[in-house]
Amino acid sequence: MSKVHIQNLGMIITNNCNMNCKHCLRGKSCNKNMSKDVIEATLNQFIAIGNLCLCGGEPTLALDVIEEIFTYMIHNKIIVDQISMTINGTIYSLEFLKLLDSISLHSPNCRIILEISYDIYHQKELERLNMWETYLENIRKYSQSKYFYQLNRLTNGLKLFREGNAENLSPNLTVELKPIDIVVTYIGKSSKFDRNGLCNIGPFMAVNPYGIITEDNASIEHQQSLYNYGNVFNDTFEEVALERGRIIKPKQWNRETGKIIKKYITYNK
Numbered sequence: 001m002s003k004v005h006i007q008n009l010g011m012i013i014t015n016n017c018n019m020n021c022k023h024c025l026r027g028k029s030c031n032k033n034m035s036k037d038v039i040e041a042t043l044n045q046f047i048a049i050g051n052l053c054l055c056g057g058e059p060t061l062a063l064d065v066i067e068e069i070f071t072y073m074i075h076n077k078i079i080v081d082q083i084s085m086t087i088n089g090t091i092y093s094l095e096f097l098k099l100l101d102s103i104s105l106h107s108p109n110c111r112i113i114l115e116i117s118y119d120i121y122h123q124k125e126l127e128r129l130n131m132w133e134t135y136l137e138n139i140r141k142y143s144q145s146k147y148f149y150q151l152n153r154l155t156n157g158l159k160l161f162r163e164g165n166a167e168n169l170s171p172n173l174t175v176e177l178k179p180i181d182i183v184v185t186y187i188g189k190s191s192k193f194d195r196n197g198l199c200n201i202g203p204f205m206a207v208n209p210y211g212i213i214t215e216d217n218a219s220i221e222h223q224q225s226l227y228n229y230g231n232v233f234n235d236t237f238e239e240v241a242l243e244r245g246r247i248i249k250p251k252q253w254n255r256e257t258g259k260i261i262k263k264y265i266t267y268n269k
Ligand code: SF4
Pocket: 017, 018, 019, 020, 021, 023, 024, 025, 026, 056, 057, 058, 088
């Protein structure tokens, strides 16, 4: 199996969460973390990753998984340009920040982006759990970290995907999840279109805690059924991308993936 480059890889590292937001795409949380086997079978496929998005559930409830991922990346010299994470802000964890320090130390060229969810749905859930004050204090503390990037807000007018708990919201607020388009290109030594060259996949693919290759915004339930494209033990991201997407010439690469990302973000307005 030849290793590939992916523009954005979503690793859903846990289905566990200590909140139950009314808009949560995942639906009811469960105590399932990504195993070491899934981590290895996933990362073993990549020579380089543009942006590695570690998502959940709540990532700070799966520190052992984050540690395994960082260890594997370091030992296998996988080039990662950026690691991004959004947490819910209920847990202030020095251990978590130390893990970010460790990867930052080993990979100084890797940018680390930490965001905290901040919207009306999270606020209502935090109030229900009587955690609003703790959350505000945690934002204050995390904002002093060099990894803190911003509060993650919902864009005005953007509708939510009708997945998980969001299926129970008013239909005016939601739209059906559409699978993200995939494009693949091969870059040979001559930079011409060459199937023997380095395979590049974009703009975004995701793997869940069970190793299923899926849509990043799908509910836990739909990852197993509607948006189940294969699993990392039997299938490669390259095969799945070729099956679901189209091959383009290297020159079109950035333009095409940029267009898809824009469409994916805006089509539901
Ligand atoms: S939206 Fe985030 S914080 Fe809220 S229940 Fe879902 S995973 Fe947890």
